[in-house]
Amino acid sequence: MKQVDIAVVGAGPAGLHAALMGAERGLDVLVIDNAGQAGGQLVKQTHKFFGSREQRAGTRGIHIADELTKKLSTYTKARLWLSSTVLSYYPADQTLMIEDDAESIRLIQAQRLIIATGASEKLLPFPGNDLPGVYGAGAVQTLMNVHGVKPGRKVLMVGAGNIGLIVSYQLLQSDVEVVAVVEAAPHIGGYAVHASKIRRMGVPIYTSHSVKAARGEQVLERAVIWQLDEQWNGIDSTQFELPCDVLCLAVGLSPLTELLWQAGCRMVFVPELGGHVPWHNGRGATSVPEVFVAGDAGGVEEASSAMATGALAGLSAVESLGQCPDYAEATGAWSRELDALRAGPAGSKIRKGLQSLQL
Amino acid sequence: MMPDEERLKQGPVAIFECLQEIPCDPCADACQFGAVLAFQDINDLPQLDYDACNGCGNCVSRCPGLAIFVIDMTWSEDKALLKLPYELLPLPQKGDEVRCFDREGTEVGQGRIVRVVQSLRVGTPVLWVELDKELALDVRHVAPLSGGGERDG
Known part of the structure; x- marks a missing residue:
């Protein structure tokens, strides 16, 4: 059986940073991703990043993906398996079962495992949500920004968090009409600057509104919208219809934690972090000594934080193998950046989540 | 975040419509004239020294x-x-007439493109739009005369 020092599951911003920390310190690193292209969600992110220079603020996500992948490829002991899916993890002998790009099953024994699997989209229950034309925001982004395919002509966006606002803007950039953004909460959850970009292009944002139903004969033709009262119940008298052929759901993310459950990590339910997440020490260490977590799998944030939590998890894994002489210095720098990113009002939810994780 | 009338009379100046504390600071790096004050915390709102700003527009991109x-x-x-x-x-071209929209997306008039600045790989293109003085404080988006986002393709 093939053996590696560190296996990283997921080649997104967190996984690539984690892998680089090991590769830069001379370890055998294997990164596995089920997509055909490295970068995770970065490859769909055509907008410029926030954050500071260290997190490549002002750079578009897709360029960050290229840059990280190129950097990793300069290390001969680092390998990247794409179109490969980790099917399971066997903690007793620290073995991963992987279906590779030739659809063969491979077993890999890893001294340290870093889970950077990201998150999956939440769905919203309403009548008609199985009609063709009802999408998750991630699928809409993949169609548009990876494959260059317009998802439809008229889109209703559900959710005014950063994903809903950014995808609305990307739809407008792709010359697709966005008929409205509806948001169940009384306030826009995403950054005000993202909301301003679509407002000035004429897209209305309805707060305290949600989808009552999706209607159409064979495919989606219109959405029924209604206002919500203070208990978040729909008010019948307020309902109206919006014609649309795409209904795009951007209503939150849940950490992808199957492998962490399999590894036997202690799991904690923290709503602010997106649901069940592994207990971790803030530097990627879980309750299982050889298993580390990075990025959204450890709590839903965004790509800038994922790069930092990825680096920290990578450094912690290297340190646990006794190969990280610069551990204090390197983790100190990344921790300071991460703390700064989370320090403001925008980071209050994640700070609360991380606090309850430690209780 | 609006310079006073006196400053507006003195020439070009940047207007920062950044009113929410979010972790973001590239504007401080962008300014070669020190007009965007250094951030103490990445979540700070930007502070502009209107006397040092010459309206070059590097921060805009x-x-x-x-x-x-x-x-x-x-x-x-x-x-x-x-x-x-x-x-x-497509980017508008120099000389194009464009429709002008305010912050809410309401069409408020027309303007003319006098320059299109495209520089850095990751920099956002910047349009120089000539328009009536009374529109300048309100217009925040432009679109081609024909269609306005309803282009074919």
Whole structure:
């Protein structure tokens, strides 16, 4: 059986940073991703990043993906398996079962495992949500920004968090009409600057509104919208219809934690972090000594934080193998950046989540 | 975040429409004239020294939030110049007449493109739009005369 020092599951911003920390310190690193292209969600992110220079603020996500992948490829002991899916993890002998790009099953024994699997989209229950034309925001982004395919002509966006606002803007950039953004909460959850970009292009944002139903004969033709009262119940008298052929759901993310459950990590339910997440020490260490977590799998944030939590998890894994002489210095720098990113009002939810994780 | 009338009379100046504390600071790096004060905390709101700002517009192309604009009320006798970030294709060309929209997306008038600045790989293109002085403080988006986003393709 093939053996590696560190296996990283997921080649997104967190996984690539984690892998680089090991590769830069001379370890055998294997990164596995089920997509055909490295970068995770970065490859769909055509907008410029926030954050500071260290997190490549002002750079578009897709360029960050290229840059990280190129950097990793300069290390001969680092390998990247794409179109490969980790099917399971066997903690007793620290073995991963992987279906590779030739659809063969491979077993890999890893001294340290870093889970950077990201998150999956939440769905919203309403009548008609199985009609063709009802999408998750991630699928809409993949169609548009990876494959260059317009998802439809008229889109209703559900959710005014950063994903809903950014995808609305990307739809407008792709010359697709966005008929409205509806948001169940009384306030826009995403950054005000993202909301301003679509407002000035004429897209209305309805707060305290949600989808009552999706209607159409064979495919989606219109959405029924209604206002919500203070208990978040729909008010019948307020309902109206919006014609649309795409209904795009951007209503939150849940950490992808199957492998962490399999590894036997202690799991904690923290709503602010997106649901069940592994207990971790803030530097990627879980309750299982050889298993580390990075990025959204450890709590839903965004790509800038994922790069930092990825680096920290990578450094912690290297340190646990006794190969990280610069551990204090390197983790100190990344921790300071991460703390700064989370320090403001925008980071209050994640700070609360991380606090309850430690209780 | 609006310079006073006196400053507007002195020439081009940046307007930062960044009113929410978010972790973001590329504007401080973007300014070669030290007009954007250094951040103590990445979540700080940007602070602009209006005397040091010459309205060059470098920050306009660097702001990830597309939240910075430059206004020049001294552009000509009856017209102002507005520099705004623009990420749609096709880019308008010099000389094009464009429809002008305010922050809510309401069409409020017309303007004319006098320059299109495209520099850095990751920099946002910046349109220089000549328009009536009374529109300069309100217009935040432009679209081609025909269609306005309803282009074929």
